[in-house]
Amino acid sequence: MQTATVSDTEQRECTDHGQYQSHRFFGQHWSNCPHCSEEQDIARRLESETRQRKERQEKMLRRSGIAGRFEGARFENFRAVTAAQEEVLRAAENFVSCFECHQGGGMWLIGRPGTGKTHLGCAMVRGVIESYGMPASICSARGIVRRLRASWRKGATETEEDAIEEYSSDALLVIDEVGNGFGTEGEQLQLFDVVDLRYQYRCPTVLLSNLNVPLLRVALGERVFDRLREGVRVLTCDWASHRAGVRGDRAVPSLPPG
Incomplete structure (x- = not known):
C-alpha cells in the first residue's frame, strides 16, 4: 500500500487564521489551513451527532x-x-x-x-x-x-x-x-x-x-x-x-x- 510522503512545503495565507505551513502531497495536492480543517472536522462531527440524536428521538417518538x-x-x-x-x-x-x-x-x-x-x-x-x-x-x-x-x-x-x-x-x-x-x-x-x-x-x-x-x-x-x-x-x-x-x-x- 502506497503511503503519503511530504515532497515540499510553502508558506500560505488563510483569510481567517493568517499564515500557515502548507505541505504538498502527490504532485499538486496541498494541505489546507490546519485551523480550518479542525473547524470543519468539528462541524461535521456536530452535524453527525445532531442527526443521530434526531434519529434516536424520532425512533423513540414512533x-x-x-x-x-x-x-x-x-x-x-x-x-x-x-x-x-x-x-x-x-x-x-x-x-x-x-x-x-x-x-x-x-x-x-x-x-x-x-x-x-x-x-x-x-x-x-x-x-x-x-x-x-x-x-x-x-x-x-x-x-x-x-x-x-x-x-x-x-x-x-x-x-x-x-x-x-x-x-x-x-x-x-x-x-x-x-x-x-x-x-x-x-x-x-x-x-x-x-x-x-x-x-x-x-x-x-x-x-x-x-x-x-x-x-x-x-x-x-x-x-x-x-x-x-x-x-x-x-x-x-x-x-x-x-x-x-x-x-x-x-x-x-x-x-x-x-
Missing part, C-alpha cells in the same frame, strides 16, 4: 404511543382559559422541566372526559423525549394488559418479561384511561408487575383517569394504588369538556372530591 389526533399535542397548544386549567398546565410543564428519571413519584390527572388529560400526558411524553433524549411512552391500562396477555400466545415474538421490562425501563410511563373497564383481579396483578418494577427502579409514572381517588383505589387494587401514590401529586381537571363546544355536549356534573 414507539411512544403518541398517535392519531394527539400526534401534535404539546404544551404550547393546550387550551388553558381558566385559572384551574393554567395551574394544571404549569404543573405538567414543571414536571418535565424538573424531570429526573429516577426521582420516583409522579402525577395523577383526574377529571371528566374531554378535559385534555391525554393531551397533557402526550405533551409530557414528548417533552421527556425531546428535552432529555430519554425513552417515554403513553399507553392505556387495558393496552398494557392486552400486550402482556398477547405474549402468552403460541408463537408470540415477545415474552411477558420482555414487555414488563420495556414498560419499566421507560424514563416516564403515562398510563391512560385508568379504570375504564378495568379492575379484575387478573388485570390488577398484571398492572402491578409493571408498576412494582417501576417503583423499584424509582421511575416516575403518570396516571390519567376519569375516576376520583377513592374509585381509583378500587379499580387499581390496594397493592397497585399503594405503589403509585407514593410521592405523587394529584391534580383535578374539574372543568367542562373541551369537546362540548364542538359537539354541543352538555357539561358532565363535577366529580366527587378525591
Whole structure:
C-alpha cells in the first residue's frame, strides 16, 4: 500500500487564521489551513451527532404511543382559559422541566372526559423525549394488559418479561384511561408487575383517569394504588369538556372530591 510522503512545503495565507505551513502531497495536492480543517472536522462531527440524536428521538417518538389526533399535542397548544386549567398546565410543564428519571413519584390527572388529560400526558411524553433524549411512552391500562396477555400466545415474538421490562425501563410511563373497564383481579396483578418494577427502579409514572381517588383505589387494587401514590401529586381537571363546544355536549356534573 502506497503511503503519503511530504515532497515540499510553502508558506500560505488563510483569510481567517493568517499564515500557515502548507505541505504538498502527490504532485499538486496541498494541505489546507490546519485551523480550518479542525473547524470543519468539528462541524461535521456536530452535524453527525445532531442527526443521530434526531434519529434516536424520532425512533423513540414512533414507539411512544403518541398517535392519531394527539400526534401534535404539546404544551404550547393546550387550551388553558381558566385559572384551574393554567395551574394544571404549569404543573405538567414543571414536571418535565424538573424531570429526573429516577426521582420516583409522579402525577395523577383526574377529571371528566374531554378535559385534555391525554393531551397533557402526550405533551409530557414528548417533552421527556425531546428535552432529555430519554425513552417515554403513553399507553392505556387495558393496552398494557392486552400486550402482556398477547405474549402468552403460541408463537408470540415477545415474552411477558420482555414487555414488563420495556414498560419499566421507560424514563416516564403515562398510563391512560385508568379504570375504564378495568379492575379484575387478573388485570390488577398484571398492572402491578409493571408498576412494582417501576417503583423499584424509582421511575416516575403518570396516571390519567376519569375516576376520583377513592374509585381509583378500587379499580387499581390496594397493592397497585399503594405503589403509585407514593410521592405523587394529584391534580383535578374539574372543568367542562373541551369537546362540548364542538359537539354541543352538555357539561358532565363535577366529580366527587378525591
